[in-house]
Every structure is written in structure tokens, then in C-alpha cells.
Amino acid sequence: MDVSGHADPYFIAKIDDRISFTSTILSNTATPKWNDEKWIVRNIPLNAKLTVKIYDKDDSKILDNYIGGFEILDLINYYAPVKGHQIIDSFNRHHGFFHLSIQSMESSEETIHLPRYTFDGPCRYSRHDSFAVGRLTMLNADCIYSTWKIQSSTNDIWQSPLSLASQNALKLAHKVLYGRTLKYNENGQLNNANDLWKCIFSDRTTKRIKPCIYTYVVDDNTWRFSETDVQVFADFASKHALLANASEYVRYAGQFHPRPKYGWDNCDDEWELVFDNGYGTYAPDINLLINLKDLLLFNFPGLHIVTYEYDDPKLKESMAALKHATEKYKNSTTTIQQFVLTCPWTP
Structure with a gap:
């Protein structure tokens, strides 16, 4: 061009x-x-x-x-x-x-059953870093608050209306907190489930998968999420309606967290993502979690996914184990960062 x-x-x-x-x-x-x-x-x-x-x-x-x-x-x-x-x-x-090139072909037997306008890759991601929000949330030592957006195909849709005043306020906040900028952004392509773990869920400093909770929404053809916490501002910054940019139409919403498939004492083995429908503004039916799992597997074949309803005792057990792992991670991360800061620099 x-x-x-x-x-x-x-x-x-x-x-x-x-x-x-x-x-x-x-x-x-x-x-x-x-x-x-x-x-x-x-x-x-x-x-x-x-x-x-x-x-x-x-x-x-x-x-x-x-x-x-x-x-x-x-x-x-x-x-x-x-x-x-x-x-x-x-x-x-x-x-x-x-200048662009377009290739068209007749729908195959494998894809003709899909809905019209089905996005089929490649899955591209973008990360927006906010230092202003990072200083308010203090979720990490770098004082950076990251919001992720991954392009993905979608299927079922449900609606949760918002008032016009609420929409305008949330859209303004979304622009301030999550708008794309020339600086403080990262873009890339996810070719498989391993890329998802390496590029998205691994800590940039320690290169380890960070135990934490994410708030998510799936709207249109994107999966958006950010880290959440009990702190007031972190909780506000990760609200579902704010992540969705006040969209009236979303597919799924709730929270998710990573965990080792065979327990937190086996962090070097396989990992899985645990999703729930712990919504706020939006209210998906529990049965839609099955569709969410199918959606993620369609985009990332081989990804291990577990789904729970927000009040399931198994989810509470998983969250309790996650909280314990988070405390251990914070302590070990602090030790690593102190070691890096005190080590003499060599060219």
C-alpha cells in the first residue's frame, strides 16, 4: 500500500x-x-x-x-x-x-455445517499495557496492567442490555484503559495451544505460568480478558461490561484461571484452563459453557479445558488451591526480582 x-x-x-x-x-x-x-x-x-x-x-x-x-x-x-x-x-x-490477494474455494464437507461468516484463523493476539492502571492495581512489581484480546471464531449469542448512560461511561473508560496505542502494545500470532501458554499466560520476567484469576468476555469474534483481584480498582478495571466495551451482545462471560492438570505440586506437567460463568453484568446460562469449551477447542486444538458453574464446590476447591499457589508464587517471584536487581550488570 x-x-x-x-x-x-x-x-x-x-x-x-x-x-x-x-x-x-x-x-x-x-x-x-x-x-x-x-x-x-x-x-x-x-x-x-x-x-x-x-x-x-x-x-x-x-x-x-x-x-x-x-x-x-x-x-x-x-x-x-x-x-x-x-x-x-x-x-x-x-x-x-x-494491494491485497483473495483466495476463494467452495466450502468442504468439514466446514459447510459451520455458521456463515465463521472466522477460522489464524488466531492473532494483542496485549495492551497500562502503566497508569498498573500503579493503581499494583498486581505486579513492574506496575503494569495488561489486557489481552485474541481473535477467535464464535457461535451462540445472547444479549444483556445496558442503559445508554452506562454504555457511554463504560466506552469512555474502555478507551482510556484499553485503547490501542503506538506504544505499550504487543501483537502476535497463536498457531497452537502451546503458543497460548508461552505467549499469553507465562510471566515475562520469570517465564513461568502465573497463578492468577482472569475476568473474560467473548463478544463478536474476540476473546478479551484481564487479571482480576479483590482490590477495588483491579476489580473495576476487569469488569465484564468494561472488557466488552459496553457491547449489548456477548457470547460468554465469567472468570478463568490456569492450573496444573495433576496438581500444584506438579507444575512441570500439563496445564489446563478452568472456566466458570461467574458473571456480573452479563448472565450466560450454565449450558453455554459446553459451547465455550467447543469454541476454544476449535481455535486451539489440544487445549485442556475444565468448566464449572460459579457455585460448584469443585470450583471453590480449585480457587482455594490457586490462592495458596499465588502466595507461594509471589514470594518466589520477589526473591527472583531481588536477585536480578542486586546482581552486578555486565555488558
Whole structure:
């Protein structure tokens, strides 16, 4: 793509306003190339329309600068223009060309049963670090509060309405706490369940899986979560409605935590994720946890998942064991960090 003038561009692609894809942000370039960006969508209608809009990221503004966009009306029989698609802004001005490739094929017997517009990878993740929230929550020695977003396919949907005033307040808080910025972000791709453990749930300092509780929501085609705690601000920052950006439509919500499959005395063996429906604003039925498990296995085959209803005694036992493991982890992490800080630095 060629953009007139230097920018920090990214693009958003949508198919029939039913499913969307947001690219990574590239810094200070007028000729961005997203060579690793792929988007696989199953069971697209024959008359589907693709809309692509390009933006210039600006951390100093509430809204990013709109560069321009274009539409493709025939995805199935797509033919790429030699010069690319013209990028036209709201005032019909030309801002360069956008090149992309589209491959289409008939739905197979394995995928034809899936719903329309099913996202099928690759699973991309983004992490947003907030130092301001980190200093308020004090969940780690680095004073960093991280929020994660993973693109994933979705299936069932249920609704929990919010008042307009609540929506506006939560959206503003979501923008402040979790908005994508040029700094303090990490982006990557998850190819399997092992990548999920290594890139998402392993502590960046100790390289160990951190025992903690996460609040999560699944809305549209994303899985969003952040660490939670009994502290007032940490609990507020990880609220379901805030994570969901006040969306009226979500699929699943609750809490989850990692644990060793064979107990906390065997942390070098296999791990699993324990999900519940411990909701706040949103109220999923317990039966939907089965669908949540299927959803996660569809995106991460081989991932070990356990589901409990929020008042299940087994969940309370797991949380008690997690609390004990968390205290041990905090003590050992402090020791490691003190050792790193006191060791002489060598070039």
C-alpha cells in the first residue's frame, strides 16, 4: 500500500458488517506492508461485500485519522487490479493504492455445517499495557496492567442490555484503559495451544505460568480478558461490561484461571484452563459453557479445558488451591526480582 505522507497506518476490513479484521499498526511509514496478515473466513455468501478502511493512529486524539477506503463487491470472483485499489477519503480525494490477494474455494464437507461468516484463523493476539492502571492495581512489581484480546471464531449469542448512560461511561473508560496505542502494545500470532501458554499466560520476567484469576468476555469474534483481584480498582478495571466495551451482545462471560492438570505440586506437567460463568453484568446460562469449551477447542486444538458453574464446590476447591499457589508464587517471584536487581550488570 502507498499512502501520501508519513503515517502510522492500520486497516479494518469488514464483510457485510458481520465480521471484521483489524490489522497491526505500522509506525512512521508511507508505504506500509502487512505481509503476515491473513484472514480466513468460512461460508461467505455469494453476494458478500468487503469494505476496507485505512486509518492513521494518533495517540493524542480520541478518534484516529481516517485516510480512506474502498469496497469489493464480488469476493468470489475477485480479480486484483494491477495498480491496486484506489484509497478514497470522505471528500473523494485520492490517497494512494491498496494491494491485497483473495483466495476463494467452495466450502468442504468439514466446514459447510459451520455458521456463515465463521472466522477460522489464524488466531492473532494483542496485549495492551497500562502503566497508569498498573500503579493503581499494583498486581505486579513492574506496575503494569495488561489486557489481552485474541481473535477467535464464535457461535451462540445472547444479549444483556445496558442503559445508554452506562454504555457511554463504560466506552469512555474502555478507551482510556484499553485503547490501542503506538506504544505499550504487543501483537502476535497463536498457531497452537502451546503458543497460548508461552505467549499469553507465562510471566515475562520469570517465564513461568502465573497463578492468577482472569475476568473474560467473548463478544463478536474476540476473546478479551484481564487479571482480576479483590482490590477495588483491579476489580473495576476487569469488569465484564468494561472488557466488552459496553457491547449489548456477548457470547460468554465469567472468570478463568490456569492450573496444573495433576496438581500444584506438579507444575512441570500439563496445564489446563478452568472456566466458570461467574458473571456480573452479563448472565450466560450454565449450558453455554459446553459451547465455550467447543469454541476454544476449535481455535486451539489440544487445549485442556475444565468448566464449572460459579457455585460448584469443585470450583471453590480449585480457587482455594490457586490462592495458596499465588502466595507461594509471589514470594518466589520477589526473591527472583531481588536477585536480578542486586546482581552486578555486565555488558
